[in-house]
Amino acid sequence: MKNTFRIHTKEYLEQPVYSAALAVFRFIFGIMLCGGVVRFWLRGWIDELYIQPKYFFHYYGFEWVPHPGNYTYLLFFVCGVSAFFFALGLLYRLSAVILFLTFTWIELLDKTNYLNHYYFVSLVLFLMIWLPANANLSLDGLLKPTLLKRQIPRWTTGSIRLMLGIVYCYAGLAKLNSDWLLEAMPLRLWLPAKNDMPLIGFLFNKVWVAYGFSWFGAIYDLTVPFFLLYRKTRPYAFIAVVVFHVATSMLFPIGMFPYIMILSAIIFFDSADIETIVRKCKNYFTNLPVAMGHDMFTFAPLRRSAVVVLFAVFFVIQLVFPWRYLLMPGELFWTEEGYRFSWRVMLMEKTGYAQYVVKDGATGRKIAVNNNDFLTRNQEKMMATQPDFLLQYAHILKEHYSKTGMTDPQVYATVYVGLNGRRSRLFADTSVNLAAEKDAFSHNGWILEYKDKIYGL
Amino acid sequence: MKKWILITMLPAILMVAAVGCKKENDNSNDNNNSSFDRGAMLANYADNYVIPAYADMTGKLSTLKTKTDAFIAAPDESKLAETRAAWKAAYLTWQETDLLEFGPEASISLRNYINTYPVTVSKVNGNIAAGSYDLEQFGNKDAQGFPALDYLLTGIATSDAAIVSFYTTDAQAANRKLYLQAIVNKMVAKVGAVQTAWTTYRSTFVANTATDAGSSLSLMTNAFVLYYERYLRSGKIGLPAGAMTGVAAGELTEAYYTPTLSKELAQAALNSVGKFYNGFGYSNNLDGIGFHDYMKAIGTKDDNGKLMADVINTELDEAKNSLGGLTATIRDGVTTQRTEVLNIYQQLQEVVPLFKVDMVSAFGISITYTDNDGD
Incomplete structure (x- = not known):
């Protein structure tokens, strides 16, 4: 047979x-x-x-x-x-x-x-x-x-x-x-x-x-x-x-x-x-x-x-x-861990806004970052909703401020994300130094949990 | 075989659809179609806010010019007081036009010429001493406008008598009078140019009802949100308070030499943000179609089922209340009442994501100019 x-x-x-x-x-x-x-x-x-x-x-x-x-x-x-x-x-x-x-x-x-x-x-x-x-x-x-x-x-x-x-x-x-x-x-x-x-x-x-x-x-x-x-x-x-x-x-x-x-x-x-x-x-x-x-x-x-x-x-x-994405905890639309390369096309309205602050590890002096100094508008838009971008940007900032003479720059971000018409909410843990986090093919613990539930695949 | 699977699937799909639609009807928002009409909204903004606002601004600056000219002709303390009063009235009106940096205002970057602060005193004095200057030059933007007038009319000396002497007996008196006049004339010319440009731009503005990057709605919303975040939240409170750096910088306060005015200016600015958001008429406060109505028509809600359109008003009111509660001036408050000032900043900050994320995404405004499949 x-x-x-x-x-x-x-x-x-x-x-x-x-x-x-x-x-x-x-x-x-x-x-x-x-x-x-x-x-x-x-x-x-x-x-x-x-x-x-x-x-x-x-x-x-x-x-x-x-x-x-x-x-x-x-x-x-x-x-x-x-x-x-x-x-x-x-x-x-x-x-x-x-x-x-x-x-x-x-x-x-x-x-x-x-x-x-x-x-x-x-x-x-x-x-x-x-x-x-x-x-x-x-x-x-x-x-x-x-x-x-x-x-x-x-x-x-x-x-x-x-x-x-x-x-x-x-x-x-x-x-x-x-x-x-x-x-x-x-x-x-x-x-x-x-x-x-x-x-x-x-x-x-x-x-x-x-x-x-x-x-x-x-x-x-x-x-x-x-x-x-x-x-x-x-x-x-x-x-x-x-x-x-x-x-x-x-x-x-x-x-x-x-x-x-x-x-x-x-x-x-x-x-x-x-x-x-x-x-x-x-x-x-x-x-x-x-x-x-x-x-x-x-x-x-x-x-x-x-x-x-x-x-x-x-x-x-x-x-x-x-x-x-089934291997990753959390809401896929929120974390986007396993979102790309999966034929998810025109599937969600996601808008974000990210304010970075870089802190000198020695003096504690803080600088508010103007994203336009580093990124194009398009890059900023993508960065503000996707964790791997947020992380990589934090590392870009760390490297930049190290070069300008800052000691051990720590990078913190206040990120708000709105998804499919729901009220925007805080996306990332504001107390985590993102420059110390590593990009990995696994869940990022610093992403705050999504309270709402989207059912289905 | 495949066909059969599909045919059997169809009723199931339709059933779920029916459930979905029913759920929708339960919390149906009466989509008022006129609220969805971007053309009507743009017309309301142009005719009932922008154009009357520039007319008012032009009027206030014309009074300022009259008073300044009179003061220059024969400087004395009472004419100084009158000039200052005209300056103050115009500065308060400016707070209602400052958020309009789109269209003609953006193309001549009006804000830079009218209200770049802090003023660079050395530049002002350098220009006066030189006796020749080009106020059109970008390098002179922090040596003109309201902040430069603040210095020249108030900050230059501690008493009114001493100030007047800078325009009468001082060695540079003649040059200083000319500079004062030049600044006011420049403001009159700049605002006048924008006002004139709007008479022709109005039809272009109202006709462009699209939502792409160059559309009227996109330009206006971007300008509004940018203003709120950078010039109101940061400019008026955040930077002087050092909200992000942790170090107070009172010298960055708006109307630094007239500290009693800084809070009033911030309040006027915040009020006009609320007024503009709701689509109220500039002079009569009549409720027209605005961002609030458009958001209401889209119907996005928070977790408690409250319309996001109304959530924004609630949060704006909270910010207004906390700003109103400040007893000190902003200049001094950033050190003496630091907790209160930082709380005001926090309240202002809470509106930023509502504008920048919730409102912008509800409007379906695209800020990209290349292809994007939305993911």
């Missing part, structure tokens, strides 16, 4: 699908990323986010990541060019590796700029490195036609689908909490801010609309990957994808994310349909390097085993890692 299941699974995963699907996905994804880099550059964000700040907040375990300073422009340039090569399928494996490394490097520079969709992009790029995405519609194939293969094993596109499915499902699961479902928070705060939109704006004043959006959002996230998989529901599901993401892009400043999600959903289309379209294009653009025969891409046995093990480990981590 078990064995037949294994054989069936294996056969299913190895079934041929048309490589055009993965190639089109590669092209779209690469172009989007290339466009994203250009957009970032033109808006002056490289300077604003990576050159201007005096300090950067690093991720736990990634303190060693070097900051290229003014060469950050070069880093973005290489990232953009590799995305372009990636899109065209030129020197595919090399450009995929470089794109993954440069993109991830940029994300690791400052966690102030953490966005779930950047993390998503890094993960997809990691998968793409190992997939034969240049087996069709690629310049590599134009240069070396034997590379072109019309078919690839199902698990290749399947792994991208699975990744997207995890993103949606986990985002949906994260919405199954009392604030989201029973209080319509935070949409109840966010929607009225958009009530000046033409035609539909007045609706955002209504509480029931916030409830409707919350519930629709949760059900959408939890179900849409399944409806996309099922042939009969797929067209409707894709319409829902477009409507949902266009609506979020109109309501919230979330940049390219909605469009990346809409176009990524193309991977759920039947590969035969995509192939048909590609072949029609070939009629108009005869030079298009389209795989014609009936060849199937096959991995060398050793490489196949390696990739299978790698992907298995990858997806186990993906499935387990978002649950790490």
Whole structure:
């Protein structure tokens, strides 16, 4: 019984699908990323986010990541060019590796700029490195036609689908909490801010609309990957994808994310349909390097085993890692210990305010810190609600005041945080010298307990 | 198979939804739609507060100018007293306009020219001795405005007779008179420029009903909260008291040379914060649509079910009461009645998170200017 299941699974995963699907996905994804880099550059964000700040907040375990300073422009340039090569399928494996490394490097520079969709992009790029995405519609194939293969094993596109499915499902699961479902928070705060939109704006004043959006959002996230998989529901599901993401892009400043999600959903289309379209294009653009025969891409046995093990480990981590918050005491939304990298998107309204005081350990003299002297406004905003930022900032202050001649600077913070419309309250123990606390992958004892309870996942 | 799971899940989901909605109805807040109208709120602030406030300020400064000119023409003790009275009246009115540093006021950074304290006496005297100066220069911001007038009209000598002599017999009398006049003229010009700018800015301000970083609501709220925290709480009480450093610094008090006035100024400032928060009319105190109404419409509550909109008023009242209870001047109180002054600071401080966190998040104001997926 078990064995037949294994054989069936294996056969299913190895079934041929048309490589055009993965190639089109590669092209779209690469172009989007290339466009994203250009957009970032033109808006002056490289300077604003990576050159201007005096300090950067690093991720736990990634303190060693070097900051290229003014060469950050070069880093973005290489990232953009590799995305372009990636899109065209030129020197595919090399450009995929470089794109993954440069993109991830940029994300690791400052966690102030953490966005779930950047993390998503890094993960997809990691998968793409190992997939034969240049087996069709690629310049590599134009240069070396034997590379072109019309078919690839199902698990290749399947792994991208699975990744997207995890993103949606986990985002949906994260919405199954009392604030989201029973209080319509935070949409109840966010929607009225958009009530000046033409035609539909007045609706955002209504509480029931916030409830409707919350519930629709949760059900959408939890179900849409399944409806996309099922042939009969797929067209409707894709319409829902477009409507949902266009609506979020109109309501919230979330940049390219909605469009990346809409176009990524193309991977759920039947590969035969995509192939048909590609072949029609070939009629108009005869030079298009389209795989014609009936060849199937096959991995060398050793490489196949390696990739299978790698992907298995990858997806186990993906499935387990978002649950790490269960190991930490305290309310997740309050402590945010285990909040990132878990597909918790647009889930809470959290605002904070932090006043630091540095005390000379020898003289007892105290200095009130003006955060703007050290941090950008964006960094300050992030710092004021998240414990790992609060701690790292305390260490930045300690180092700074040590250099200016203070003996054993002690750093104390008065932090108030408001969560999902509840009254703000003291976040951290004001009597703890934060400069003496260590950042660790465990609970921070100096965070004050959250009195209210948010039920659910 | 998957479809069936979903179909069976749906009724369960709908049931929970119904429960959720029912719970909502129990404590339903009658969302008065007009309170949600940011355009109406902005219009109320522009027409009933900002514009009348600048008109009043202009009037007070014009009186100050008349009195100053008369004093300069023939300095004597009674004209000195009249000038001082005009200065005091204008200074109290300034406390009601100081919180408006958004739009035209922000673009010319009015506050810096009008009320940078403590005054740097050496700069004032240096300018007088030199006989030429550019008050527009940022380096001269602590040598002009109300604090410089405080020094020139009150702080320069201990008796009125002695003060007058600085404008009559003193070697620098002529230059000093010109400097006094230049300062007042500068204030008249600066406030006048803002008043004029508002006649055109008004429509821009009211039309921008968005909530993004450059929107009217965001600019106004940011200016208001910044004012409360930095210029009222810290400037008027925190810094002189050394609330954060533990060392009193009475020399940092507003109206340092007229210590009896410092508390009155702080009270006027705190009153205007309450008035502005509630959307009251500047001259008639009529209740218009303001931050309070907007917060009430959003309907956030504290743990006891009290509207956060009202919690803010309660806390502001407590701060007003504790400030009103101070018997000493702020300048002396920071050392002689230190506990009371620190308590006032604490009361003022308790409103800061309410404005900076609770109000700002209820308004859905974004202070970011880059992408943010909210987490």
